[in-house]
Amino acid sequence: MADEVRTAQPKEFYRKYLEQGVRPDNRELGEFRPTVLDIGSKNGSCISTAEGSALIRLGNTIVICGIKGELAEPKTETPTEGYLVPNVELSAVCSPQFRPGPPSEQAQVLSQFVANVLKNSQCVELEDLCIAPGKMVWVLYADLICLDYDGNVADACVLALTAALSNTSLPVVRVDEETGKTETDFKEEKKIQLTCTPISATSAIFEDNVLLVDPTRQEEELSTGLVTVVTDGKNICSLEKPGGSPLKDQQMRLCIERAFQRHTEACNLITQSQGSTLSTLTSPLVDR
Amino acid sequence: MAGVELLSDQGFRIDGRRPHELRKIECRLGVFRQADGSAYIEQGNTKVLAAVYGPHEVRGGRGKALHDKVVVNCQYSMATFSTGERKRRPRGDRKSQEMTMHLQQTFDATILTTLYPRSQIDIFVEVLQADGGNYCASVNAATLALIDAGIPLKDYVCASSAGFVRDTALVDMNHLEESSGGTELIIATLPKSQQIVFLEMNSRLHEDNLSAVMDRAVAGCTDVYNVLDTAVRDHVGETAAAIGGDAA
Amino acid sequence: MAAPMVKVPGQRLARKDETTKPGTGTYEQNGFIYSSLAGCVQKETSSDGSVQISVITDVQQTVVPSVEAIVTARITNVTPRFCKCSILTVGKIPLKEPFRGMIRKEDVRATEKDKVETYKCFRPGDIVVARVLSLGDSQSYLLTTAENELGVVIATSEAGASLVPISWCKMQCPRTLAEEFRKVARVQQEFLQYTDT
Numbered sequence: 001m002a003d004e005v006r007t008a009q010p011k012e013f014y015r016k017y018l019e020q021g022v023r024p025d026n027r028e029l030g031e032f033r034p035t036v037l038d039i040g041s042k043n044g045s046c047i048s049t050a051e052g053s054a055l056i057r058l059g060n061t062i063v064i065c066g067i068k069g070e071l072a073e074p075k076t077e078t079p080t081e082g083y084l085v086p087n088v089e090l091s092a093v094c095s096p097q098f099r100p101g102p103p104s105e106q107a108q109v110l111s112q113f114v115a116n117v118l119k120n121s122q123c124v125e126l127e128d129l130c131i132a133p134g135k136m137v138w139v140l141y142a143d144l145i146c147l148d149y150d151g152n153v154a155d156a157c158v159l160a161l162t163a164a165l166s167n168t169s170l171p172v173v174r175v176d177e178e179t180g181k182t183e184t185d186f187k188e189e190k191k192i193q194l195t196c197t198p199i200s201a202t203s204a205i206f207e208d209n210v211l212l213v214d215p216t217r218q219e220e221e222l223s224t225g226l227v228t229v230v231t232d233g234k235n236i237c238s239l240e241k242p243g244g245s246p247l248k249d250q251q252m253r254l255c256i257e258r259a260f261q262r263h264t265e266a267c268n269l270i271t272q273s274q275g276s277t278l279s280t281l282t283s284p285l286v287d288r
Numbered sequence: 289m290a291g292v293e294l295l296s297d298q299g300f301r302i303d304g305r306r307p308h309e310l311r312k313i314e315c316r317l318g319v320f321r322q323a324d325g326s327a328y329i330e331q332g333n334t335k336v337l338a339a340v341y342g343p344h345e346v347r348g349g350r351g352k353a354l355h356d357k358v359v360v361n362c363q364y365s366m367a368t369f370s371t372g373e374r375k376r377r378p379r380g381d382r383k384s385q386e387m388t389m390h391l392q393q394t395f396d397a398t399i400l401t402t403l404y405p406r407s408q409i410d411i412f413v414e415v416l417q418a419d420g421g422n423y424c425a426s427v428n429a430a431t432l433a434l435i436d437a438g439i440p441l442k443d444y445v446c447a448s449s450a451g452f453v454r455d456t457a458l459v460d461m462n463h464l465e466e467s468s469g470g471t472e473l474i475i476a477t478l479p480k481s482q483q484i485v486f487l488e489m490n491s492r493l494h495e496d497n498l499s500a501v502m503d504r505a506v507a508g509c510t511d512v513y514n515v516l517d518t519a520v521r522d523h524v525g526e527t528a529a530a531i532g533g534d535a536a
Numbered sequence: 537m538a539a540p541m542v543k544v545p546g547q548r549l550a551r552k553d554e555t556t557k558p559g560t561g562t563y564e565q566n567g568f569i570y571s572s573l574a575g576c577v578q579k580e581t582s583s584d585g586s587v588q589i590s591v592i593t594d595v596q597q598t599v600v601p602s603v604e605a606i607v608t609a610r611i612t613n614v615t616p617r618f619c620k621c622s623i624l625t626v627g628k629i630p631l632k633e634p635f636r637g638m639i640r641k642e643d644v645r646a647t648e649k650d651k652v653e654t655y656k657c658f659r660p661g662d663i664v665v666a667r668v669l670s671l672g673d674s675q676s677y678l679l680t681t682a683e684n685e686l687g688v689v690i691a692t693s694e695a696g697a698s699l700v701p702i703s704w705c706k707m708q709c710p711r712t713l714a715e716e717f718r719k720v721a722r723v724q725q726e727f728l729q730y731t732d733t
Contacts, residue, residue, distance in 0.1 A: 007630045008610070008663045008690060047417050048333065050369035060321040064416065066369025089378070092363065093339045093412040095322050096633050099347065100363055143368045145414070147337065148320040217322075324632065343600050344633040355671075400563055400572055406671050407600050435545060438593050440561065440572030443546030480546040517544060524542045524574050524593070 011222055018210055025059075025216070030258050032201075032214045032265070033059030037273040039163045051140075052168025052192075056160040059216065060150035062094075065160035066143050067168045071182065074130070074137040082129025082137035086114040088144045088157055095149035095217070113240070114144070114157055117230050121198035121237040124165065128193065132175040136182065140168070151217040154228055158200040163270050168192045196232035199266040201259035203227050208245045213258050227252070229259035233267070294453045294465055302464055303332075310448070310460045310508060311421075313515045315428070317436040317523045323412075325437020329429040332462055333419035338429035340437040342409035352408075357401035359408040362391040364426060366415040387423055394427060394476055394486045400440040409439060420462035421449050427476050427486075428512060435520055444516060445485055447476035448508030450501050452493060457504035475505040479513035482506075543571040549589055559590025599626045601635055601668050601677055608689075609637050609679065611662045617641050619658050621666075623677065636676035639666060643680035644719055656705075656717035657681075663690040665721050687721035 038055040040046020047053035050066040088110040092100045129138040144157045169189040204215035204223035225244015230237040311332030320326040323339035346353040364387040365379040413426040427447035452471045471493040476486035549569045561573040575593035613620035622634040642649045666679035691699040693709035701720045
């Protein structure tokens with residue numbers, strides 16, 4: 001009976017739950033879904049062909065991030081800096097709502113969002129990626145593939161990216177000044193140093209007055225607006241509210257508070273999950 | 289002289305396997321929630337995911353729907369970080385298109401298509417890490433995903449590859465062995481009925497050696513079948529008590 | 537109770553003869569019945585002595601609307617000639633992805649088919665129970681509500697409240713007491729459940 005009401009009148013279904021202060025999946029309004037993280041590097045499993053990788057399972061949303069480094073010429077405005085190119089892929093694998101074809105608007109917006117997070121938080125020291133100023137730098141391609149779409153892909157992507165970057169190591173490359181030839185030393189590896197760990201927290205606005213943190217796909221569909229706050233533990237790196245219902249001051253403050261809480265949770269998670277295999281995919285599913 | 293490195297005098301391959309040994313297979317059904325059926329398989333270092341959606345309404349306009357059978361739509365895609373060198377185009381290049389077509393033809397022959405007229409079944413395969421045997425792992429993962437989705441199949445489809453080095457047939461080749469330039473035979477069979485659904489061979493092979501290589505490959509398929517069967521039975525067994533079917 | 541036996545696709549179940557019949561989840565080939573799903577075997581003996589073998593799984597059977605099936609749909613478009621709807625469930629099984637359906641003007645009612653005004657029978661957003669007439673064209677299934685038990689079950693009034701049925705062609709809004717025209721489904725007495733609103 002509940003399933004039929006859920007299909008036929010989803011808003012009513014949610015309204016009845018929210019009156020009691022809980023959500024249909026037994027979460028509080030400010031609670032994140034259980035998160036599992038698998039981080040690996042070239043030597044430490046996960047994806048061994050990538051320089052750094054991470055798989056995150058946020059409730060039922062699964063995102064995998066692979067970081068690959070390539071050598072390239074630096075951009076003319078910034079000859080001593082390398083650069084990062086994030087790319088989010090929302091393909092037909094993750095949900096029936098995405099059709100095969102060129103990247104949808106949503107995927108492109110997410111890619112830009114992740115790029116903004118990297119730029120605003122300055123978590124990677126771009127000068128570290130420089131090998132020979134003006135001639136050769138590292139380009140890090142961060143490819144985030146969503147495998148299972150159940151809402152809040154933005155938070156999952158940011159967390160996966162931060163986790164993957166925290167365990168990425170690049171081989172040392174030396175450029176001979178006279179001949180211009182490059183020498184790659186695969187045995188010697190340098191780990192990327194992160195200056196901070198940016199973590200995001202998204203809330204969905206339901207019926208103008210209820211804020212649901214970490215919305216599922218159905219909650220996103222029923223919501224009237226979304227707010228995303230990215231923090232690095234001390235500062236707010238970015239705040240996004242693309243349209244949607246207007247919010248009062250206190251509601252915004254609540255979102256920001258939740259973002260800081262999430263940051264502590266997420267950092268603990270990252271430190272605990274270093275160097276694991278893709279066990280979330282091979283181990284039995286925890287009852288959701 | 290590639291043969292010298294690939295197979296040592298004692299009969300060991302580069303990764304320490306014997307010529308008839310498959311790589312370690314680890315698999316899991318029901319990995320995703322959104323998809324109707326999903327599976328994850330690891331064959332050695334090759335990691336492949338498969339997701340199945342359907343049967344659902346045919347998309348892509350009128351004319352594509354078949355009045356008497358289901359349309360099987362496949363998509364084979366490799367993650368950009370799956371190979372040693374970053375792959376620029378995850379899908380759409382010729383090799384992926386070819387793989388897609390092969391998968392589609394293979395499963396069109398195995399699914400009981402007449403049960404769902406005017407509908408479409410989507411099979412999406414995503415290669416997370418490629419270390420040889422991509423097509424084989426894709427077929428195995430897709431079979432598991434179809435079983436997980438509850439789509440009726442004639443039988444499992446198991447695939448395996450085999451090569452020929454220094455007068456010995458090797459089964460389940462990894463990337464190094466594949467790219468050495470020797471023969472590679474990829475075969476997909478229906479194990480119970482011993483029928484071949486797909487066969488592809490690259491490079492030259494003397495016809496005297498063909499039967500040895502084919503036998504090795506078919507034996508590989510049977511070994512794969514045993515592993516997949518155990519995984520399916522475990523997965524169903526976990527939920528069998530809830531259904532309470534009759535012992536037969 | 538003995539542990540149920542798990543059968544996998546391609547596994548032979550029985551020999552096909554006059555008394556055994558293949559059921560769901562099985563197929564017949566070369567005189568034998570094979571399983572096509574991974575699940576447990578169920579044998580049903582009917583009154584004439586024949587046994588039907590089927591394989592059942594716990595996975596929600598993905599069904600496709602078939603002819604003569606009762607479906608629940610949400611009306612999306614209403615035009616003077618037909619109504620377009622999106623099929624949500626087939627029988628009791630909800631679909632993951634809605635299928636498209638269409639109710640033609642002449643299939644709305646059993647009587648006075650030509651005098652039907654679709655706008656007075658359905659409105660966009662209504663939930664209706666209908667029967668599948670045919671697989672239709674490549675665009676949508678053809679549905680019919682030309683029976684007493686078929687028609688609108690849930691509808692929202694212009695004021696936003698849930699409409700209450702008064703007769704087979706009228707529903708009333710509890711808030712404004714305004715009456716609206718709909719082709720209402722007659723629910724059997726024993727299935728009626730009044731809730732406090």
